[in-house]
Amino acid sequence: GTVQTSGQCGRDREDSDVEIFNPKTTTYEIWDYNMTLQAVVDKKVYMFGLTNGLAYIPKEGQWERLWGQKSSWGWFSFCVIEKVLYHYRSGVFKWHDTMGGCWIELKGLTGLPKFESYGCVQLADYGGKMVVLWSELVLTSDGCKNKMIWCAVIALERRNGEEIWGKVEWCDEVLTVPNLSKLEYALAATV
Secondary structure (H helix, E strand, O other): OOEEEEOOOOOOOOOOOEEEEEOOOOEEEEEEOOOOEEEEEOOEEEEEOOOOEEEEEOOOOEEEEOOOOOOOOOOOOEEEEOOEEEEEEOOEEEEEEOOOOEEEEOEEOOOOOOOOOOOOEEEEEEOOEEEEEEEEEEEOOOOOEEEEEEEEEEEEEEEOOOEEEEEEEEEEEEEEEEOOOOOOOOOOOOO
């Protein structure tokens, strides 16, 4: 067996390393640095860093490398909706096919505006629908820059078992904030 750890292990490593210790050989294998993002889907804990992705299966005590994930989580914009992992990066929304182990582009999304490249985009589960929040710079009447926060609600539909389509149900600006403000995280709460 092996011992898997996430975080600093008493050695001079980053706080968010994932290390695998093999007691038979008494060696460590560093799988990645900067594993910061985590999501749980289908009894697997997905961890994503700047260079790779991993999935931990607690019941089996095993780690899986997620090949093809290299650098794809640098955008920090993802959510889990009805056991499906979604992400946005560089103008494209994708969902993760856990059976095929690959990312597939979300179809549809007619009416969703293009996001500015410098703006931050965040996703959240909103009762089975996807909420997308993003910011755009706007000039005020006195020449200062503010950020306009926009929101869109997207209904998701699985078709033919192999495609997921998104339909924009609503999209509008919701808030103006000072330019130094950051859109860090999105979470939908039911009250």
